[in-house]
Amino acid sequence: MALEIPEVVIDRLPVYGRALDLLKQQGREVVNSQELGERLGVTPAQIRKDLSYFGRFGKQGRGYNVARLLDELNQILGLTREWSMVLVGVGQLGRAILAYDGFTPQGFRIIAAFDDDPNIIGTTVDGHLITSVDELAATLLERHAEIGIVAVPGATAQGVIDSMVASGVKAILNYAPIAAQAPPHVRIKDIDPVLALQSMTFYIKDQD
Amino acid sequence: MALEIPEVVIDRLPVYGRALDLLKQQGREVVNSQELGERLGVTPAQIRKDLSYFGRFGKQGRGYNVARLLDELNQILGLTREWSMVLVGVGQLGRAILAYDGFTPQGFRIIAAFDDDPNIIGTTVDGHLITSVDELAATLLERHAEIGIVAVPGATAQGVIDSMVASGVKAILNYAPIAAQAPPHVRIKDIDPVLALQSMTFYIKDQD
DNA sequence: GCTACATTGTGCGCGCGTGCGCAATCACGA
DNA sequence: TCGTGATTGCGCACGCGCGCACAATGTAGC
Numbered sequence: 001m002a003l004e005i006p007e008v009v010i011d012r013l014p015v016y017g018r019a020l021d022l023l024k025q026q027g028r029e030v031v032n033s034q035e036l037g038e039r040l041g042v043t044p045a046q047i048r049k050d051l052s053y054f055g056r057f058g059k060q061g062r063g064y065n066v067a068r069l070l071d072e073l074n075q076i077l078g079l080t081r082e083w084s085m086v087l088v089g090v091g092q093l094g095r096a097i098l099a100y101d102g103f104t105p106q107g108f109r110i111i112a113a114f115d116d117d118p119n120i121i122g123t124t125v126d127g128h129l130i131t132s133v134d135e136l137a138a139t140l141l142e143r144h145a146e147i148g149i150v151a152v153p154g155a156t157a158q159g160v161i162d163s164m165v166a167s168g169v170k171a172i173l174n175y176a177p178i179a180a181q182a183p184p185h186v187r188i189k190d191i192d193p194v195l196a197l198q199s200m201t202f203y204i205k206d207q208d
Numbered sequence: 209m210a211l212e213i214p215e216v217v218i219d220r221l222p223v224y225g226r227a228l229d230l231l232k233q234q235g236r237e238v239v240n241s242q243e244l245g246e247r248l249g250v251t252p253a254q255i256r257k258d259l260s261y262f263g264r265f266g267k268q269g270r271g272y273n274v275a276r277l278l279d280e281l282n283q284i285l286g287l288t289r290e291w292s293m294v295l296v297g298v299g300q301l302g303r304a305i306l307a308y309d310g311f312t313p314q315g316f317r318i319i320a321a322f323d324d325d326p327n328i329i330g331t332t333v334d335g336h337l338i339t340s341v342d343e344l345a346a347t348l349l350e351r352h353a354e355i356g357i358v359a360v361p362g363a364t365a366q367g368v369i370d371s372m373v374a375s376g377v378k379a380i381l382n383y384a385p386i387a388a389q390a391p392p393h394v395r396i397k398d399i400d401p402v403l404a405l406q407s408m409t410f411y412i413k414d415q416d
Numbered sequence: 417g418c419t420a421c422a423t424t425g426t427g428c429g430c431g432c433g434t435g436c437g438c439a440a441t442c443a444c445g446a
Numbered sequence: 447t448c449g450t451g452a453t454t455g456c457g458c459a460c461g462c463g464c465g466c467a468c469a470a471t472g473t474a475g476c
Contacts (some may be wrong), residue, residue, distance in 0.1 A: 006433065032453065040387045044453095045435045052455055054302030060441040060454045077406055095306035102385060102402050110363065146412060147405065154402035170412040173404055177310060179223065179248045187411050189404035194310050196381055196397035197221035197355065198285055203395050204354060204378040205286030214463065240423065252423095253465050260425055268424045268471040 009050045013073055014132065015040060020070040032063030050186065086169070088160045089151030090115040090130050093175060097151055105170040108147070112139050116156075133160070140167040150174045152153050161188075213316040217258045223248055228278040243285030267277065290315050292352065294377070296368045297359030298338050301383060305359055308333040316355070320347050324364075342366070348386055350377040358382045369396075 003079050019039050023031055033044035040047075051057055056062045057072050074080050085103075087094055087110050098113060114133040115121060121132050131139060148164040150157055150172060157176030164172060171187040177195075182188050227247055231239055241252035248255075252336035259265055259277075261282050282288050295302055295312075295318050306321060322341040323329060329340050339347060358365055358380060365384030372380060379395040382388050385403075385408045390396050 004257045008433075010410050011403075012405045013410070014403045015337055017406070018385065018403075019387065034453085035222065041389065043435065045437095046433095049456080050436075056455065058454050059443080061443050061452045063453065076410065078404060081413075083405070083409060092304045092307040096300045097401075099300040100401075103405075106402055106406065108402070108405055131257040147408070158460065170415055171400055171405075171408040173408075179227065181249070185415070187408040189408060191399060191401055193227075193305075193308075193381055193403065194316070195219075195222045195313055196399065197291070197311075197316055197379075198225070198287060198314065198353070199219045200379040200381075200397060201286040201291060202218050202221070202284065205289075207378055207393070216463075242423085251465060253467095254463095256423090256425060257464075264425070265474080266424050269422045269473045271423065 005053050009053060010077075012042070012046075012050055012072050013077055015042075015051065016050075017070060017073045017077070017079075020066055020073070023066050024070060028062050028066050031066055033058075036064075045112075051182075079107060082109060083146055084111045084201055085111055085135070085147040085149055085173075086111065086145045086148045086164075087113040087128075087151060088115070088136065089153075090117075090125055090153065092118055094151040095125055097149060097175075098128055110149070111143055111145055114139075116152075133163075136163050137167045138168070144168075146170050148172045150180075152176060154178045213317055215245060218285075219262060220250070220254075220258055221285055223250075224258075224288075225281045225285070228281070231274050235291075236274050238271045239274055241266075244272075244414050247320075254398045275373060287315060291354055292317055292319045293322040293355040293381075294319065294344070294348065294372075295336075295357045295359060296323070296341055296344065297327075297358065297383075298328055298333055298416070299360075302359040303333055305383075306336055315325055318357070319351055319353055322347075323379060324360075344371050345375045348377070352376075354378045356380045358384050360384060362386045404408060 001031050016036065018037060020031070033047045037044040037047055055072070057069050085108055087097060090098070090113055094113065094115070098110060103110065110128065110200065112131060113125065113128045114131050114136055115135045120130050123130055146169065148169040150160050152160055154177045157174065157178050158180065159178055161172060161182060163176065165182055165186050169186065172180070173181065173189055175191045177192055180188050180190065227244060228239070235325050241255045245252040245255055263280070265277050265280050270301070293316055295305060296321065298306070298321055301325070301337065302321065306318060309318065318336065320339060321336045322339050322344050324341045328338050331338055351358065356377040360368055362384045365386050366388065369372065369380060369382065369388055369390060373390055373394050377394065380390065382396055382398045385400055388396050388398065
């Protein structure tokens with residue numbers, strides 16, 4: 001049945017999950033695809049189709065049980081466990097990532113942070129002792145981490161990614177402004193505000 | 209001819225532009241679609257098709273003049289001018305955004321920064337005097353800005369977005385973890401590392 | 417100037433994602 | 447227990463984006 005699920009579908013599931021989380025906090029027990037769709041700017045059919053890839057979670061005539069559907073989505077996405085991450089690059093951006101309080105509640109924990117600046121190595125940032133990037137591989141041998149975060153300048157980013165891949169990291173969140181290369185079995189997502197800005201200007205450049 | 213250009217195409221153009229920029233810095237004068245595609249993980253046909261929406265920029269048998277194509281792309285995307293931005297939210301994330309040196313070289317300048325914390329208002333961060341968010345509208349009346357950056361917690365983000373829209377901002381870069389709503393004439397792009405992580409775990413949760 | 421070669425620009429078909437529309441199904445009230 | 451109303455799950459068709467494959471076209475060498 002669910003042998004080939006489009007990546008766009010997977011990308012939308014966390015969005016549904018976040019909305020359900022909010023509804024749950026508000027004490028809502030049931031929600032239908034129409035209301036969920038309105039909140040997220042998605043058609044109700046889209047939501048129902050997406051969910052149907054994984055099973056039948058709703059009840060006709062009522063809708064979806066909020067807590068139940070949220071649990072199902074977390075199960076599907078693998079969010080019922082903790083995920084360990086390593087951060088490379090403790091500049092201004094890296095510090096903001098270390099300080100960000102949105103990862104932990106969702107089960108993502110930074111277990112080690114690395115840099116190549118001797119002035120930073122050995123210091124403690126937000127409770128994390130900064131280690132030399134040369135020890136990345138050694139550290140990952142004893143303390144396993146599935147996810148790597150790249151917050152270094154573009155020039156050194158690909159090298160960092162290669163090291164992570166070699167050390168068995170399975171997914172990478174890349175903040176560096178490069179077209180990162182990785183083997184097929186390693187997932188990569190880019191966070192790139194400049195690209196986002198540069199495509200928006202196309203649409204607004206001729207307004208008023 | 210170019211009456212309806214897919215948004216995915218527009219999203220790829222800045223990626224091409226960045227690669228061309230790099231090639232130009234390396235002194236390359238000509239590049240063909242095959243090499244460009246290999247560097248970016250895109251098929252050569254994709255690149256040629258995308259570019260054909262806007263004109264004929266290549267020469268058969270040779271390829272594309274790097275500097276020429278880069279200029280054309282910048283023209284198409286509206287990157288030949290400066291863009292003014294306002295930032296709302298000067299917490300850890302906002303500070304990292306203010307400190308980020310990747311915006312200015314691409315023509316994006318933050319002209320004002322706002323927060324609602326009395327302890328922060330009046331201070332100077334990276335050369336920017338932090339103003340009360342209550343003065344957002346008034347400030348935008350005298351100093352025009354086309355783009356808004358939202359770096360506040362999710363709970364207050366939609367309100368900030370509404371204010372920006374009311375003040376004539378035409379594009380918004382949203383770092384808050386919400387499904388932001390805005391009228392159709394205002395472009396929005398979300399920067400959301402947690403969503404990126406939560407979709408990647410789907411693919412890596414059953415590995416090894 | 418002519419030939420051989422390389423690379424673009426694009427018509428076309430394939431495949432996939434989206435949303436419509438309806439039958440199936442469940443809750444609830446009488 | 448039965449009927450009514452609401453909402454899901456999903457078959458199907460439409461439309462769009464992607465990439466193939468080839469003709470068009472420019473380059474370079476002789």
